[in-house]
Amino acid sequence: MNDKPRLLFHVQHMLGIGHRIRAERIALACVDVGFDVTLMEGGVPALECDTPPGLTRVQLPSARSADAAFSAVVDADTGQVVDDAWRARRLAASLAALETSQPDILLVEGFPFARRAFRFELVPLVQQARTMGARTVVSVRDILVARSDLSKVAQIAELTRLLFDTVLVHGDPGFAQLVDSFPAAAVVADRLIYTGIVSPPPPMPxxxxxxxxxxxxxxxxxxxxxxxxxxxxxxxxxxxxxxxxxxxxxxxxxxxxxxxxxxxxxxxxxxxxxxxxxxxxxxxxxxxxxxxxxxxxxxxxxxxxxxxxxxxxxxxxxxxxxxxxxxxxxxxxxxxxxxxxxxxxxxxxxxxxxxxxxLVLPRQGQSPYRLQGAAQSAAALMDLLGGERR
Missing domain, CATH: 3.40.50.2000 (Glycogen Phosphorylase B;)
Incomplete structure (x- = not known):
């Protein structure tokens, strides 16, 4: 019997590839500390993927942004704006992955701070995970896209409190704090863990x-x-x-x-x-x-x-x-x-x-912020289990 703790990580990238790269680094770090990780991806599939032992990949029906203005979510296979039938397939696939993986922790990238177009999927997914006894965690960048509607910002903060036990902020508070780009950060302050920047290993000299x-x-x-x-x-x-x-x-x-x-x-x-x-x-x-x-x-x-x-x-x-x-x-x-x-x-x-x-800038020998965010994220997730599993 495999008694490793189980992590299900939901990631949806829409335009670039940054979300996927950061998620990969965190997922691999979680494998390194002893998790069995299922990486559930909803963006355009990567052409090349490393899948080491301990990591399972699940590709959801793929979606992307229609354009740089994020005007609509489209089916990545057809280019058509997603409809209710597509949403139903997507939700069913996510819940099936949850049932198969039986996670101790569900980690969601972005939502509800971002990816709110996927609320139809992520709210039921998180609620079901909590019903199953899993801890629920959201993963966000150090700096979010600012929003002028403060009532929506307050709603995001309250939804975060309702759905998630912990918020991993992948940054250094000495450089940028969540409140700098999210005015309601105080509402979720008791759930915040700053991990440092999720960085690559140092290059070969x-x-x-x-x-x-x-x-x-x-x-x-x-x-x-x-x-x-x-x-x-x-x-x-x-x-x-x-x-x-x-x-x-x-x-x-x-x-x-x-x-x-x-x-x-x-x-x-x-x-x-x-x-x-x-x-x-x-x-x-x-x-x-x-x-x-x-x-x-x-x-x-x-x-x-x-x-x-x-x-x-x-x-x-x-x-x-x-x-x-x-x-x-x-x-x-x-x-x-x-x-x-x-x-x-x-x-x-x-x-x-x-x-x-x-050209007058010196080559800096020290980072402007704390790095090693992937390893620190993995350690924080393991600590959430406190040595106990459901």
Missing amino acids: ISDRPNLEQAGEVIVSCGGGAVGGALIRAAVAARPLSRLADRTWRILIGPNLPPEDRAVLDALPDGIIAESARHDFTALLAGAALSISQAGYNTVADLAVTGCPSVLVPFGGPGGKETEQPMRAKLLAAAGRVVCLPESDLTPGTLAQAVDQA
Whole structure:
């Protein structure tokens, strides 16, 4: 009989791939401390997945955002807006995974702070888990998208108290506290556990790498790429205008870069290389002269473990409604760690100026915040069981 504690982890990514990467790191850390983990994923399936012993994957009927404005949830297979029949299939699949896994802990990524379009699924799922005796936990980033309707913020806080025993905040309160982006944080203060940033392991030192030809490059990245086209185009045009015009600029293309944004990659000038996003991203950053990127959670965590000087162009979304990345970039700029260029100001000229400004930034040897968030999350989840299982 397998007497390991069981964790069921529900993850729904909508646009980029950051949620999935962070969830993978937490899930693998939970396996390492002794959980049997079932990772229940509702986004577009990953092309490559590592599934070590102790980790089971369940793919739900997949959904994604219709666009960068998050205007609708669509069936990832058909592109059609989801309907009640789709929702019923999705709920049935989630409840079936719950019944099969019989978890000691149900961990939900985001909801109700985010993913409220999936309330039809997640409220019954959490309620059923609690009926079965499982502990219920929500996992959130350090910085949330700000909301102007304070009555909805209060409703989210009350729903959190009703449904969840614990809130894992994947950040360092010395850098950013939940209240900075969620005004009702005091309502759930007794449930908060700050884990530190969920970061990758430190990269292999450049002197130990088998080839050094990438040393001194400019690395341009945009995560999954769904909203990275403008940054890539600006970077290609900015290179000859900057003080790093003599360096190789390496563009890493995320899997979700729209086809219309790939045209600029068809005829790149000498000195610019484009390739698919790489698994050794942190090793590239460790040897790079500079990084140009958006300010997503995982990218900034990668920068923290490498200390690479960087220009951040945070994704703000249509109308500037996506406040998470701009807030993160501004905090880092205020700490002297990066140069921040608002997305609304992005041109080849302003990007070249930002690159030149970032050249005076020192390569930082110490992270601006506490890392090891995956291991600390796993430890906190194990502690919730207190040595007792139902």
